[in-house]
Every structure is written in C-alpha cells, then in structure tokens.
Amino acid sequence: MHSVYLKHETDIEGWRTAARQLIAHGVAPQEVDWYVRPAQDVAVQEDFFAMADDVTNLASPRLSGVSQENAADNRRLMVPRQLVELVRPVILHQAPERFGLLYRVLWRLQRERGLMRLAGDADIARLNVMAKAVRRDMHKMTAFVRFRETVVEGRQRYLAWFEPEHHIMAAIAPFFIGRFAAMDWTIMSPRMGMHWDGTMLHFLPGGKPEALPAEDAGEALWLSYYRHIFNPARLKLKAMQKEMPKKYWHNLPEAELITSLIAGAGTRTQAMLERMPEPPRRKIIGYQRKLRRPDIAGGNE
Amino acid sequence: MQVQQKLEILADAAKYDASCASSGTERRNSRDGKGIGSTTGTGICHSYAPDGRCISLLKILLTNFCLYDCVYCVNRVSSNVPRARFSIDEVVQLTLAFYRRNYIEGLFLSSGIIQSPDYTMEQVVEVARILREEHGFRGYIHLKTIPDADPDLLARAGRYADRLSINIELPTAASLSALAPEKDGAAIRISMARLRERIDAGKDKTVSGKRPPKFSPGGQSTQMIVGADASDDRTILSTSADLYGRYRLRRVYYSAFSPIPDASPVLPLQSPPLVREHRLYQADWLMRFYGFESHEIITGEQGMLALDMDPKTAWALQNRAMFPVDLNRAPKSTLLRVPGLGVRNVQRILAARRVRAVRLDDLVHMRAPINRMLPFIQLPDHHPGATLDAVSLPARLKAIPAVPQQLGLFM
Ligand code: SF4
Numbered sequence: 001m002h003s004v005y006l007k008h009e010t011d012i013e014g015w016r017t018a019a020r021q022l023i024a025h026g027v028a029p030q031e032v033d034w035y036v037r038p039a040q041d042v043a044v045q046e047d048f049f050a051m052a053d054d055v056t057n058l059a060s061p062r063l064s065g066v067s068q069e070n071a072a073d074n075r076r077l078m079v080p081r082q083l084v085e086l087v088r089p090v091i092l093h094q095a096p097e098r099f100g101l102l103y104r105v106l107w108r109l110q111r112e113r114g115l116m117r118l119a120g121d122a123d124i125a126r127l128n129v130m131a132k133a134v135r136r137d138m139h140k141m142t143a144f145v146r147f148r149e150t151v152v153e154g155r156q157r158y159l160a161w162f163e164p165e166h167h168i169m170a171a172i173a174p175f176f177i178g179r180f181a182a183m184d185w186t187i188m189s190p191r192m193g194m195h196w197d198g199t200m201l202h203f204l205p206g207g208k209p210e211a212l213p214a215e216d217a218g219e220a221l222w223l224s225y226y227r228h229i230f231n232p233a234r235l236k237l238k239a240m241q242k243e244m245p246k247k248y249w250h251n252l253p254e255a256e257l258i259t260s261l262i263a264g265a266g267t268r269t270q271a272m273l274e275r276m277p278e279p280p281r282r283k284i285i286g287y288q289r290k291l292r293r294p295d296i297a298g299g300n301e
Numbered sequence: 302m303q304v305q306q307k308l309e310i311l312a313d314a315a316k317y318d319a320s321c322a323s324s325g326t327e328r329r330n331s332r333d334g335k336g337i338g339s340t341t342g343t344g345i346c347h348s349y350a351p352d353g354r355c356i357s358l359l360k361i362l363l364t365n366f367c368l369y370d371c372v373y374c375v376n377r378v379s380s381n382v383p384r385a386r387f388s389i390d391e392v393v394q395l396t397l398a399f400y401r402r403n404y405i406e407g408l409f410l411s412s413g414i415i416q417s418p419d420y421t422m423e424q425v426v427e428v429a430r431i432l433r434e435e436h437g438f439r440g441y442i443h444l445k446t447i448p449d450a451d452p453d454l455l456a457r458a459g460r461y462a463d464r465l466s467i468n469i470e471l472p473t474a475a476s477l478s479a480l481a482p483e484k485d486g487a488a489i490r491i492s493m494a495r496l497r498e499r500i501d502a503g504k505d506k507t508v509s510g511k512r513p514p515k516f517s518p519g520g521q522s523t524q525m526i527v528g529a530d531a532s533d534d535r536t537i538l539s540t541s542a543d544l545y546g547r548y549r550l551r552r553v554y555y556s557a558f559s560p561i562p563d564a565s566p567v568l569p570l571q572s573p574p575l576v577r578e579h580r581l582y583q584a585d586w587l588m589r590f591y592g593f594e595s596h597e598i599i600t601g602e603q604g605m606l607a608l609d610m611d612p613k614t615a616w617a618l619q620n621r622a623m624f625p626v627d628l629n630r631a632p633k634s635t636l637l638r639v640p641g642l643g644v645r646n647v648q649r650i651l652a653a654r655r656v657r658a659v660r661l662d663d664l665v666h667m668r669a670p671i672n673r674m675l676p677f678i679q680l681p682d683h684h685p686g687a688t689l690d691a692v693s694l695p696a697r698l699k700a701i702p703a704v705p706q707q708l709g710l711f712m
Contacts, residue, residue, distance in 0.1 A: 228309045277565065
C-alpha cells in the first residue's frame with residue numbers, strides 16, 4: 001500500500017507530482033491512500049492567479065524540479081485536455097475521495113482511449129457532478145457575499161461572512177479583486193478568511209460571524225428595495241428556493257423578509273383585485289405626440 | 302421626500318419589467334484599481350424574490366410621473382399611485398452603494414415620460430454617463446430607451462449601456478394602439494432596426510482593422526405583456542420569431558399581466574395563469590436553441606400552448622411517427638427533439654457514441670430524466686415497444702413530476 005500526504009486541501013501541485021510518480025511506477029489506484037496533512041497554518045495554493053493555467057503543466061515536461069528522466073515519463077503520460085479542465089474544480093471539492101477518484105481516472109486513461117468522452121461512465125459522471133457542484137458553489141459565492149460597510153482608522157472597509165461548501169476561498173479571490181480592487185475588503189469563513197488591502201491579498205485563519213459590524217445604512221435601503229421589487233401577485237416559491245436554497249438564507253439580510261412577504265401576498269393581491277376603479281385625482285392634459293421624423297409620420301396622425 | 306421613500310415608490314413602479322439580466326456583455330474588470338466593478342459574461346443573480354424572479358440589477362424608474370396613458374401600466378397618467386422622482390445624483394449614489402456591498406451587478410434604469418421623450422431620455426443617459434465617466438463604473442448598465450427620442454440620444458445611450466431595450470409591449474399593432482394610444486408600433490420597430498444597425502456596426506472591425514466604438518455590447522431585448530389583450534400564443538410566438546429574425550434581439554421577455562394597484566377598468570379582471578407565461582418561455586427556448594419553428598410548437602387548441610405539459614413533450618406526442626429515436630444513430634437535430642434531452646446531454650451523447658454505444662446506464666449516470674424519455678428513445682438495451690403508441694401515454698407523462706429546474710434546461 002502507498003500513502004500520499006498532501007500539504008493542504010487544495011494541494012493540486014502535490015497531487016500532480018504524486019500521481020505522475022505513481023503512474024510511472026505502475027501503482028494501481030486501489031493501492032494508494034490519499035491523506036491531507038492537518039492544517040497548522042493557513043495553507044492554500046499560493047499562486048492562485050496562475051492556478052488556471054497551472055494545471056496544464058500536468059502534461060508539460062517543463063515542470064520545475066523535474067529531472068530529465070521524469071520529463072521522459074511525462075511525455076508518455078496520457079492527459080487529455082478534458083481531464084486537465086476537470087482537475088482544478090474537482091480538487092476544490094470537499095469530498096475526501098476526490099484525490100483517489102482523479103488518480104483512478106488518470107490511471108484508466110493510460111489504457112482506455114476516449115474515456116473522457118464517455119459522460120455516462122460512472123467515474124467520469126462523478127467527476128462531472130463534482131466539478132459542477134464546485135462551480136455552482138463559486139457562482140453562489142459571487143452572488144451571495146454581502147458586505148457591510150464600516151470605518152476603521154478613517155478608511156472605509158467592507159466586511160463579509162460567508163460559508164462556502166467547498167474549498168473555494170482562494171479560487172474565488174480573483175473575482176472579488178477584479179471587481180473591488182480599489183476597496184478594502186475582508187471575507188471571513190469558518191475555515192479561513194481573506195483580506196484585500198487595495199494592493200495585496202492576505203489569507204487569514206477561520207473566524208466567527210460575530211465579528212461583523214451590526215449596522216449598515218446601505219443595508220436598510222437594500223431591504224426596502226427587496227420588499228418593493230417583489231410582486232405579491234405572483235408567488236413562485238419553488239423557483240426562488242431552487243436558485244436561493246435555504247442554506248444560504250442566514251447570511252442574506254433580505255432573507256428575513258421572505259416569510260412576511262409570502263404571508264402578506266394573498267391579502268395584498270386580493271385588495272388590488274377588489275378595489276373599485278377610481279377616476280384620476282389629478283387633472284390630465286392630453287399628450288400630443290410631436291412628430292419629428294417624416295419616416296414615422298404615418299398618414300393617420 | 303427621503304431617498305428611502307423614493308426607492309420604495311420607484312421600485313414598485315419598475316417591478317413589472319421582467320428583465321433583470323446582466324448577461325451577454327463583454328468581460329471587464331477594475332483590477333487596475335481605477336473605478337469599480339466588473340462583468341462576467343454570464344451574469345449573476347444576487348438574490349431572488351418570492352415571485353421567483355432573479356434580482357441582478359437595481360431596477361428602478363428615474364421617475365414614475367408619466368404623460369402617457371398606457372392602460373396596462375401602473376404609472377399611466379390616469380392612475381392614482383403615489384409619484385416620486387429621483388435626482389440624477391441619487392440614482393448614481395444608490396447604484397454605487399448597492400454595488401459596493403455586492404447586492405447587484407449594476408443598474409437597470411427606465412423612466413416614465415416627463416416633459417418630452419427627448420428630455421426624459423437625456424436624463425436617463427446622464428445617469429449612465431456620470432456612472433461611467435465620473436465614477437469609472439464598470440458594472441452592468443441596462444437602459445430602457447424611448448422610441449420617440451432623438452436618434453442621437455439613443456446613440457449616446459448605446460455608448461454607456463451594456464444593453465438597451467425597447468418594449469414592444471403587445472403582440473399586435475392593433476392591441477398596442479388600443480391599449481397604449483400614445484405609443485406607435487412603427488416607431489418602436491424603426492428604433493429597434495436602428496439599434497440593430499448600430500449594435501452590428503459596433504461588432505465589425507472596419508477595413509483598416511480599427512475597432513469601432515462600443516455600442517451596447519449586450520445587444521437589445523424587449524418585453525411583451527401576455528394576457529392583457531386577446532392575442533393567442535400563436536400570435537405571440539410568431540411576433541417573437543419575427544423580432545428575433547429582424548432585429549436580432551437577445552431576448553424577448555414575456556410578462557403575464559398581473560393585477561396592479563389602481564388598475565384601469567378597461568383591463569381584463571382575470572390575469573392569465575402563470576404557467577402560460579412559463580410555457581411561452583419554454584417555447585421561445587425551443588425556437589432559439591432546439592431548431593423548432595414558431596408554427597410547429599403550437600399543439601393545443603385555438604392557437605394556444607398546452608398548459609399541462611411542456612411544449613416539447615406535447616409536440617412529440619403529436620408526432621409519434623418520428624419516434625422512437627435511436628440515440629446511437631440519429632443526427633443532432635433529431636436528438637434535440639427528444640423530450641427530456643437538453644442541449645448539454647445531446648452533446649454528451651454525440652461525443653460518447655463515437656467511442657462506444659450509449660446504453661441506458663449511461664443516461665442514468667448523466668442524470669437525464671429517463672422516465673420522461675423512455676417512451677421516445679431506442680437503445681441497445683431498450684425499446685419502447687407499444688408504450689409509444691399507447692393511448693394512455695399523455696396521461697402517464699403528465700403524472701411524472703417535472704423537476705423544477707432552471708428554465709429551459711429540462712427540455
Ligand atoms: S409610457 Fe406607458 S408604459 Fe411607459 S411608464 Fe408611461 S404609461 Fe407606463
């Protein structure tokens with residue numbers, strides 16, 4: 001039996017190096033146990049901006065620290081592009097079996113040509129499902145992070161608490177930097193946090209939601225907006241919950257309005273329907289269209 | 302009046318516009334530390350209201366005072382709803398405040414018509430200009446344009462906006478002149494044609510290889526109200542097909558007419574069932590991504606879509622001679638017509654069958670809705686036999702609960 005110890009939950013580099021060596025030595029998937037070292041410190045893929053392209057190195061002989069001999073192995077390694085594209089999201093999944101599953105697929109690929117195209121194969125299907133779950137989690141994080149504004153030492157700061165399901169914190173950082181580069185923001189989660197100071201990103205240990213500022217004037221306006229953009233004459237609760245599952249509600253300020261909005265919807269709609277039409281209370285001056293363009297001046301005006 | 306009160310009135314006034322999309326535009330960011338904001342291409346829904354609608358943009362009116370008297374509209378001149386008007390700066394500040402807290406992707410601004418179409422349009426454009434030029438705002442901006450406004454103003458709107466829209470409002474010209482007397486169907490279409498020209502020109506490189514100035518990179522969209530007039534689904538869908546074809550709209554939104562405060566007595570009391578709106582969206586999807594023609598999709602009586610099943614299944618039941626489809630042999634266009642088979646799974650089947658025959662198990666692993674597909678497909682280990690022609694098939698299919706999935710993906 002072989003044991004592989006990865007440095008942290010998203011140690012894509014460690015997985016890649018180990019997988020390459022295991023394949024080279026002909027070690028079958030069922031003979032490998034994969035472990036993640038318990039975190040002593042906040043450890044993440046440091047070079048996260050390069051991460052997307054980085055995975056392609058799996059198949060490239062130009063890896064740093066790889067001997068000539070290994071480079072030769074690399075060239076014999078079958079790593080289709082479709083796998084490379086799946087490794088990155090799947091590594092971020094919370095399921096502990098992800099490392100072994102990826103290795104099994106890599107192993108099978110050395111023998112089964114076209115495997116990546118079989119979306120109905122149980123392993124490939126599982127990888128697809130995991131990748132989809134991670135992408136969804138990342139997407140929902142871009143959607144549901146809510147910053148509260150506060151002033152620290154004369155500078156505006158934006159703080160948020162979010163609980164992602166998978167190990168996506170570092171991977172999602174470029175989104176928030178690309179959008180809010182000029183702001184000073186912090187996003188905390190139970191496992192880790194990150195702070196952008198306007199120039200640099202710092203990773204922090206996990207935290208507690210109590211550290212959030214309690215009040216924010218902007219939030220009150222947002223709640224008003226949520227209340228009033230809702231049309232009580234159409235309730236589609238399933239559609240809402242499909243896209244905004246309850247597990248996210250406790251971190252969404254507007255979610256506390258949902259129950260009362262639903263409860264009042266029926267009465268409000270009934271009142272609109274039963275109301276007798278009223279004549280206009282204001283004086284109405286009939287509006288005359290000005291026709292400036294001959295091309296729309298039909299003969300009837 | 303406080304900003305909060307204005308926001309309440311002017312969000313109430315804007316909610317009947319179904320669109321809240323923040324998709325389809327170019328990708329931008331503000332990594333350079335100047336300004337604020339980014340766009341993703343696919344858009345982000347930051348919240349959902351209990352009406353099932355996505356909240357992606359701050360969707361408000363600049364003012365709900367309006368000179369027009371469109372009977373279906375909550376803001377028509379003859380309605381007694383409370384009125385308010387935002388200052389330009391208030392809208393700018395509100396947009397930025399919401400954006401910085403990650404509540405929204407950007408702004409969808411429209412307005413009742415005050416003073417004149419030109420005056421109104423100018424105010425709307427000015428909000429977008431200030432956001433872009435003075436605050437370096439790189440988020441999404443959708444502007445509602447007024448067809449009667451000066452073409453130069455529409456041109457300026459397109460410089461700042463990611464998307465422009467003009468509502469066609471009703472499926473026929475006759476309904477429009479009956480229910481929106483001040484609006485002119487011909488002017489609306491002329492404006493759409495102009496926008497299309499400019500949007501197309503904004504995409505082409507010139508002969509010298511220079512990039513033309515950007516113009517509404519997210520294209521244009523429109524909205525049709527369903528159930529306020531007597532138009533049937535056939536009329537609605539053929540109007541949509543015509544709009545997609547002629548003006549290359551990104552989207553036609555269907556908005557089931559719903560009760561509004563202080564409704565006009567001219568309007569029908571009964572609003573159409575919400576499921577009708579849903580079926581129209583599904584049919585629209587079939588036209589855009591599944592190769593269906595507008596006239597094929599109507600299978601119900603009197604020019605209406607069936608309400609009790611999705612339009613693709615309804616179509617398949619009326620064309621049973623075409624089935625069962627052999628998933629290992631049929632061309633892509635035929636696979637797309639199989640109930641339960643979406644674009645994504647069609648692609649997967651096409652890729653897989655080049656390696657080996659696709660079997661029932663594969664569909665299970667792909668998480669395809671097989672219960673709904675089985676009567677219509679043939680595989681090495683499955684043939685529907687008599688079930689396909691059974692009289693009881695429609696009833697059986699109706700009994701299978703449709704998984705509530707994102708619109709269109711489950712067909
Ligand atoms: S122009 Fe018609 S539809 Fe638009 S706000 Fe005025 S009344 Fe409503």
